[in-house]
Each structure stands twice: as structure tokens, then as C-alpha cells.
Amino acid sequence: MRNFTVTDAVRDYAVGHSSWPPSEVVRRLRSETAALGDVAAMQIGEDQGQLLTMMARLVGARRAVEVGTFTGYSSLCIARGLVEGGRLLCCDVSDEWTAIGRRAWERAGVADRIELRLAPALETLRALPAEAELDLVFIDADKPGYAAYWDELVPRVRAGGVLLADNVLWSGAIVDTDDTDANAVALRAFNDKVAADRRVEAAVLPAFDGLTIARKL
Ligand SMILES: C[S@@+](CC[C@H](N)C(=O)[O-])C[C@H]1O[C@@H](n2cnc3c(N)ncnc32)[C@H](O)[C@@H]1O
Numbered sequence: 001m002r003n004f005t006v007t008d009a010v011r012d013y014a015v016g017h018s019s020w021p022p023s024e025v026v027r028r029l030r031s032e033t034a035a036l037g038d039v040a041a042m043q044i045g046e047d048q049g050q051l052l053t054m055m056a057r058l059v060g061a062r063r064a065v066e067v068g069t070f071t072g073y074s075s076l077c078i079a080r081g082l083v084e085g086g087r088l089l090c091c092d093v094s095d096e097w098t099a100i101g102r103r104a105w106e107r108a109g110v111a112d113r114i115e116l117r118l119a120p121a122l123e124t125l126r127a128l129p130a131e132a133e134l135d136l137v138f139i140d141a142d143k144p145g146y147a148a149y150w151d152e153l154v155p156r157v158r159a160g161g162v163l164l165a166d167n168v169l170w171s172g173a174i175v176d177t178d179d180t181d182a183n184a185v186a187l188r189a190f191n192d193k194v195a196a197d198r199r200v201e202a203a204v205l206p207a208f209d210g211l212t213i214a215r216k217l
Helices: 006-018 024-034 040-042 044-056 071-083 095-108 121-126 143-156 170-175 183-198
Strands: 063-067 086-093 116-120 134-139 157-166 201-206 213-217
Touching: 006 044, 024 044, 024 071, 024 095, 024 116, 024 183, 044 071, 044 134, 063 071, 063 121, 063 143, 071 086, 071 095, 071 134, 086 095, 095 116, 121 143, 121 170, 134 143, 143 157, 143 183, 170 183, 183 201, 183 213
Parallel strands: 063 086, 063 134, 086 116, 134 157
Antiparallel strands: 157 213, 201 213
8 A cells, every 4th residue: 555645736736637627716716715714624625626526527417415515615616517407506504605605606607507505404405305316415514413414315315326425534533532522423423324324335535534425325
């Protein structure tokens, strides 16, 4: 096994060699988000954003749901990977943060593919049709909510569709059982739940902050 530290230079190189190198729209959105201060750390990296676009392409996503939109970078990445006529439903509670996203979606030409619902995500998900019609799901909101979001979303994903969950290794704290932070505890329970769920097959990618990739059976 080869292991090395991913420096900023290595990450920039990788990001610059994908089919979606950073555009002016993405640069502007990322710098507007950085200007918000510490909360900007909630935004996924460009390497992960490119993976989201690729996942949307791989599953031929026509119907996608994102739980946790923030300033709209991850949603922009999913939206640009949708098939023609595809739709992304975004769930968040912050008008202030998602307003930044709305402007970026317009500039990126993907706004007409995205519907944003400002409400607790569990309410939005429970109101979705019960049919298994979703192709792609990205969960990246409040960590204690992950298990409930999973329960609402798994039955709504079609066979062969994919569910992604972010931050599942919680900066490594996931294996430190002395760490009883509420988010770490919730994520441990969530990871156990996914691993035991016979409706999916799942891999946990020890990249980014830990990304679960689950395929509905
Ligand atoms: C980690 S950020 C999402 C980052 C985003 N995916 C990105 O990469 O830019 C988490 C988001 O979840 C939202 N959130 C927190 N609790 C929520 C809830 N109960 N329902 C819906 N959204 C929620 C927050 O407002 C925040 O924007």
C-alpha cells in the first residue's frame, strides 16, 4: 500500500487535472464562502466536489437530493453532473447562507435544475413521494440527524442508486472512544447502522473527512 501526505500542491494538481477544473464561478463562490470566517470549513473541498459531479455522471442522475446545502458549492457540483432534464432538491434551514448559493447557481447556469427548500430537512424528506425514484443522495447536514435522514432516504433510492454521507470519520475522532462529543457519538451510531443495513452495500472512503458511498441493492 502506498501512503503519502496530500499537500496543497498535490491537491491543486489533482483538482487541475479533472474534467471540471475550477471555473471563475467556483473561485468566486469559494472566496465568498471563505469571507464568512470559520464556518467556511463546512464547505467540501474542490476534490470532493469533482467526485460528486463524477458520482452524478456514473449513476446517470436524474433525481438527486442534498441534505445540507450551506453556500451551494456541493449542490453546484451535483447539479452540473445531472443528465439533461435532471433535478436536484436541496434541503437547508439558512436563508442567509443559501442566498450565496442561489447567486452562484445562476452564474453557473444550473439554477433551473435546483429546487431549494428552507425547512428542517426531516420535514422536507418526509413530504417526498414514497416511490424509489432517487438516483443520488448527498447527506451533509447536522450529524445527529444523519440516521433519521438515512431512514427517510434509503427507501426512496432506486436499486443501483447511490447514497453519500460526509464527515463520517470526523477528523479521525470516530475511533477515539474517549471522545464523547455529540457529533462523534452520532456518527459512530450512524456508521454502525449503515454497516448493518442489508438494503445497501457500502464503502467508507478514508478521504476528505470520511465519505460513505452506499449503493442501494
Ligand atoms: C456542512 S454544511 C453543508 C456544506 C455543503 N454541503 C457544502 O459543501 O458547501 C451543513 C448545512 O446543514 C444545514 N443544516 C443544519 N441542520 C439542518 C437541518 N435540521 N435541516 C436542514 N439543514 C440543516 C446548515 O444550515 C448548513 O448549511
